[in-house]
Amino acid sequence: MTATDEDRADAWFHALADRTRRDILRRVLAGEHSVSALAQNYDMSFAAVQKHVAVLERAGLLSKRRQGREALASGDVEAVRSVGAMLTELEALWRGRISRMDELLAHPDHTQR
Amino acid sequence: MTATDEDRADAWFHALADRTRRDILRRVLAGEHSVSALAQNYDMSFAAVQKHVAVLERAGLLSKRRQGREALASGDVEAVRSVGAMLTELEALWRGRISRMDELLAHPDHTQR
DNA sequence: ACAACGTACAACTACTTGGTTGTATGTTTT
């Protein structure tokens, strides 16, 4: 796995590690929303919400398009799938442990230390 | 979704948002390792690695058992699956958007603003 | 008994983060 993959993963998980950002992501996956429309849902300043959106954007989890004075944000489901795929790879490592244990039971005399 | 679920999600994603911790998790999912055995893989102090292990443990992504002077860590695949499930829920929201778009195409005159 | 090993934790430092307010710039509406 290259360094940039790890960089992307850092950004993904960091972006997801805040409940406000997860909530924003849910909304923009369900449909396009302007930043100020999003901001009205939270008990914090517009600037704070705008920063959260920027974190999600830098992580590639959402993208914005300009329409007049509004910035319309929508979620990128492909990025979400990529994060899911990384979790699936972790599971595969665990399954590898299981198959090595099977191996151990099948050929005990070659696997001892 | 309850507040504690969100707390757990905060801990999960925060724990995964560091490449050293992800690497540690890969190793302990593949098999049990002592903290000092893990530490030998990284160019940082033992104490730093021990802290990373503690973060993963607090997030419920790994558990330790004592054996003599060693603390053997192993990954919890069920927690990894729970994180994956959360991503799948996000995808489901996106699919909901698609079905609403289908709805829009099927009944355009009731859905205009 | 003693030295070495493995772990845990406290205290400290440099850096990052999540929030704030204020300011600037462009777009609608009146």
Place this chain on the structure above:
DNA sequence: AAAACATACAACCAAGTAGTTGTACGTTGT
């Protein structure tokens, strides 16, 4: 033209993070 709206970004602050070194304590090997 002026007022209101939507966004972006800088500067600041309190709190948290990732690393360090040092210390303490139980376990293992000689």
